[in-house]
Amino acid sequence: MNDQAAAGAQGSRPGRRWVGLRRTLTTAGLGAAALVMALPAVAVADVIPALPQNADGLEQTFSPAFDYDGDGCYATAAISSGGVLNPGLKPGGAVNGHCRDLAQLQNSNT
Incomplete structure (x- = not known):
């Protein structure tokens, strides 16, 4: 693997982590809102x-x-x-x- 491909792979990992974190936070927020509204x-x-x-x-x-x-x-x-x-x-x-x-x-x- 050349240096440019390795840098590209490492550069995309933080973006993937942010997407996963954002998805988790969104799901948790929607779940909490649904629970409060359903009680x-x-x-x-x-x-x-x-x-x-x-x-x-x-x-x-x-x-x-x-x-x-x-x-x-x-x-x-x-x-x-x-x-x-x-x-x-x-x-x-x-x-x-x-x-x-x-x-x-x-x-x-x-």
Whole structure:
């Protein structure tokens, strides 16, 4: 390889690195922007309205049974029909988590 070809090959490497770095930064920036825009608004209440019932009798035959014996939480929807996430319970606190309200039972989708 002659000196001119070697200089040309070395001169193009920094350009390739810049293109790769620019592509990486652009991808990271677009990914971060998409993540921020895709996050739904934070829910302010732990009780999310129940989704409409679409199951018929046969489908409901195979739905799970729950035993609420007094020290567990009622099942609560994790996401609303509008895409709002349920914030859940705070760690710690009472054994029952203060999650046995009638509103939670009526909106449990179970």
